[in-house]
Amino acid sequence: MIETPALRRLLVVDPCDDCHRLLPGLRSVGWDVDSSSLENATDLTCDVGLLRLQPFHLERPEPVKELISRSGTEWIAVLDQEILRLQNVGDFVCEWFFDFHTLPFDVSRVQVTLGRAFGMARLRGKGTIHVQQNEHELLGDSKPVRELRKLLSKLAPTESPVLIRGESGTGKELVARTLHKQSQRHNKPFVAINCGAIPEHLIQSELFGHEKGAFTGAHQRKVGRIEAANGGTLFLDEIGDLPLELQAHLLRFLQEKHIERVGGGQPIPVDVRVLAATHVDLEDMIEKNRFREDLYYRLNVLQVDTAPLRERLADLSMLANHFSHFYSHETGRRPRSFSDDALIAMGKHDWPGNVRELANRVRRGLVLAEGRQIEARDLGLISHHTIAVPMGTLENYKDRAERQALCDVLNRHSDNLSIAAKVLGISRPTFYRLLHKHQIR
Secondary structure (H helix, E strand, C coil), X not given: CCCCCCCEEEEEECCCHHHHHHHHHHHHCCEEEEEECCCCHHHCCCCEEEEXXXXXXXXXXXXXXXXXXXXXXXXXXXXXXXXXXXXXXXXXXXXXXXXXXXXXXXXXXXXXXXXXXXXXXXXXXXXXXXXXXXXXXXXXXXXXXXXXXHHHHHHXXXXXXXXXECCCCCXXXXXXXXXXXXXXXXXXXXXXXXXXXXXXXXXXXXXXXXXCCCCCCCCCCECCHHHHCCCCEEEEECHHHCCHHHHHHHHHHHHHCEECCECCCCCEECXXXXXXXXXXXXXXXXXXXXXXXXXXXXXXXXXEECCCHHHCHHHHHHHHHHHHHHCHHHHCCCXXXXXXXXXXXXXXXXXXXXHHHHHHHHHHHHHHCCCCEECCHHHCCCCHHHCCCCCCCHHHHHHHHHHHHHHHXXXXXXXXXXXXXXXXXXXXXXXXHHHHHCCCC
């Protein structure tokens, strides 16, 4: 009995007459073929794409780049002699397409190329339309992120102030936006102010606003950030950098629920939920008389801690691929996957700058990558081939080997821990015990 080959989905975009004549033969060898215009192609899923490239695509390349970026699979360009004569076609095809074919088609060669493209897409874990993640979405499936999402779902509906603590680059503003998005105030303003990024003599005016003529240069009335957030959420980032005098003004607002603009004497009622964030130890600042204890207790009603990236290594691959897609349009390059060497180097890196550092390194990698994958050197990380491991005890070597094996397998199988355990040849309980031992998840 001969098995029918599994259907493989081929999407042909803006097909020409030659393409239409090709399709029956492809269907007969197991391809499930669909066709579409470029405008509607992003709504369809496919395993491999075939696109009839026209001169106007080179003049306005953004729709083609958007399609290829969002599909997350391999595409083959179909070219005729007219477009082959254009100056930039070679660079464009090499950057964005897996391969190309010139008309008229060589049917057997097309079938081989489609098969290779299908295999490469599957090898890279692609083959479906890529859904662009929301810029303000907490990504990850590690235990710290799952617990964080669960906590935020409990805190969001309340009206209580929340103090968000964590190292720089761990996504504290992302947490604040998530709390706002899931709250009853989601249709009202979300206003963020970085207390450490505004000159000290301007902070009071920025927060509370000022009346016309309140000081030199105040040519008209200014509405402050607190008043602008009325009905919504006010996010005070780096609250530890707020000068003591302004801490007193903020405390008064939190107690009385109204403000006064600089140079004005009329109380203005304001209804906001206050979220604050800090990467410094506020308790230590209180002891050093650099932060008001009464303000601390006003802000620290509910508390959220954001985990550093080194404690959520299982999310590295997902986050890196997200940033590869996110920054592809900015860099003008096709989203790229990461070589095994790059994944290992990322797993070994301590990430002092956390997720923000990862985003910037991937951004750099997209610009510098010369091949179809981002390498460790493109990220500015040391290749694992050149890492010199210092001497240590046998137990040190065993611990490093265990941790590296866990990081490597999680980079590939973080979505299925049973498979990850099988790859390592251990039971699932043992796998969990090792994760706990090395504080990876």
